[in-house]
Amino acid sequence: MPLRIAVIPGDGIGPEVARAGVRLLERLSALRGLGLEFDWFDFGADRYLRDGTILPDGFMDRLRREYAAVYFGAVGDPRVPGNEHAKGILLAMRFELDLYINLRPCRLLDDRLSPLKGKGRKELDFIVLRENTEGLYTGTGGVFKKGTSEEIAQEVEINTRKGVERSCEAAFAVAAANGKRRVCMADKANVLLHGHGLWRRVFAEVSKKHPEIEAKAVYVDALAMDLVRAPEVYQVIVTNNLFGDILTDLGAALTGGLGLAASGNIHPGQVSLFEPVHGSAPDIAGKGQANPLAMALSGALMLRHLGFDAEGDLVEEAVRLQVVDGAHTPDLVPALGGSAASTEEVAAQLLERLEALVSRSKVQP
Ligand code: NAD
Numbered sequence: 001m002p003l004r005i006a007v008i009p010g011d012g013i014g015p016e017v018a019r020a021g022v023r024l025l026e027r028l029s030a031l032r033g034l035g036l037e038f039d040w041f042d043f044g045a046d047r048y049l050r051d052g053t054i055l056p057d058g059f060m061d062r063l064r065r066e067y068a069a070v071y072f073g074a075v076g077d078p079r080v081p082g083n084e085h086a087k088g089i090l091l092a093m094r095f096e097l098d099l100y101i102n103l104r105p106c107r108l109l110d111d112r113l114s115p116l117k118g119k120g121r122k123e124l125d126f127i128v129l130r131e132n133t134e135g136l137y138t139g140t141g142g143v144f145k146k147g148t149s150e151e152i153a154q155e156v157e158i159n160t161r162k163g164v165e166r167s168c169e170a171a172f173a174v175a176a177a178n179g180k181r182r183v184c185m186a187d188k189a190n191v192l193l194h195g196h197g198l199w200r201r202v203f204a205e206v207s208k209k210h211p212e213i214e215a216k217a218v219y220v221d222a223l224a225m226d227l228v229r230a231p232e233v234y235q236v237i238v239t240n241n242l243f244g245d246i247l248t249d250l251g252a253a254l255t256g257g258l259g260l261a262a263s264g265n266i267h268p269g270q271v272s273l274f275e276p277v278h279g280s281a282p283d284i285a286g287k288g289q290a291n292p293l294a295m296a297l298s299g300a301l302m303l304r305h306l307g308f309d310a311e312g313d314l315v316e317e318a319v320r321l322q323v324v325d326g327a328h329t330p331d332l333v334p335a336l337g338g339s340a341a342s343t344e345e346v347a348a349q350l351l352e353r354l355e356a357l358v359s360r361s362k363v364q365p
């Protein structure tokens with residue numbers, strides 16, 4: 001049975017890294033008989049500006065019916081300053097496909113990439129689970145008396161018991177599946193008494209069901225400090241949509257930068273979306289400077305979601321080896337030294353590395 005993957009490269013560097021990622025997965029699929037098939041869709045700023053299409057009617061149903069996963073580049077374009085197409089593409093898929101788990105591993109691949117004195121691979125290895133369907137992201141709210149001196153702008157934070165509970169449950173499941181023993185929930189319950197009070201109560205309830213895992217609730221400001229001061233304390237962090245967005249850029253900075261940060265937008269057992277944490281990077285788009293490794297690592301998360309754990313391991317190992325002794329794009333030069341290579345050069349080396357690992361692999365497909 002072929003497993004169909006919808007590829008949405010999007011804007012800016014999205015297509016550059018998507019090409020590299022798909023080529024890698026196509027090769028892996030051929031070598032290991034995975035049966036992956038890739039269909040490309042041109043949704044993004046160009047299409048939106050050309051004919052007004054954000055996503056066509058019925059697209060979500062089509063994804064549910066025909067696709068196992070979405071492999072996504074990035075959206076965002078200076079020609080669309082209101083970012084409405086990005087909301088209508090990416091956020092719409094997160095919401096309408098109910099991809100409530102935004103899984104963002106923050107793992108250092110090489111000690112030289114650490115920006116923290118004395119903290120290396122052993123210390124920098126945590127997973128953030130960001131609630132992905134509610135919080136401050138639902139667009140609930142409005143503007144009153146717009147443009148006047150009495151203007152009121154309101155953004156409502158939505159926290160539902162169902163949403164909080166399934167996120168907390170997922171955090172404990174992720175901990176168990178990854179051999180982690182600690183889960184930390186980050187909120188601002190000292191100020192946001194209602195919504196984050198709910199997070200506190202639900203987290204306490206859920207943690208009682210998992211006595212084998214140490215559970216702790218922390219304030220997000222203290223956590224932001226602590227992630228820099230003592231990152232080794234953290235193994236799994238669960239938090240709301242906005243805090244998760246911010247903490248995972250911090251997590252990326254601690255583990256080699258956005259060029260290496262991968263994510264999954266997941267509803268277990270259903271079509272899910274895999275994308276790098278980074279955006280469309282208009283500052284480097286079209287220059288061949290984009291690091292394709294975050295996209296490749298997002299592909300590894302996708303492989304795991306599809307049940308191809310051994311292949312996910314192979315891709316992750318190929319990326320690690322590429323970082324350790326391969327060519328690298330300009331973003332990694334300050335940490336790794338040497339001269340900068342292009343997206344294409346890194347992608348080609350990564351492909352060779354993966355082929356070599358596959359041919360040596362003892363795990364049968
Ligand atoms: P960004 O992630 O696009 O870029 C931030 C910085 O990181 C830039 O200097 C960029 O050059 C660098 N960078 C990002 N990815 C890189 C890569 N793979 N290799 C090397 N360097 C990389 O964030 P931004 O500049 O704040 O946003 C640009 C646009 O992207 C905005 O429209 C924003 O809304 C959008 N965005 C989209 C997503 C997404 O699609 N998931 C995520 C974040 C931002």
Ligand code: IPM
Nearest residue numbers: 075076086090091245277279
């Ligand atoms: C991310 C991005 C998105 C978010 C934007 C582009 C809507 O920053 O995936 O981290 O805020 O979730």
Ligand code: MN
Nearest residue numbers: 245246249277
């Ligand atoms: Mn973000």
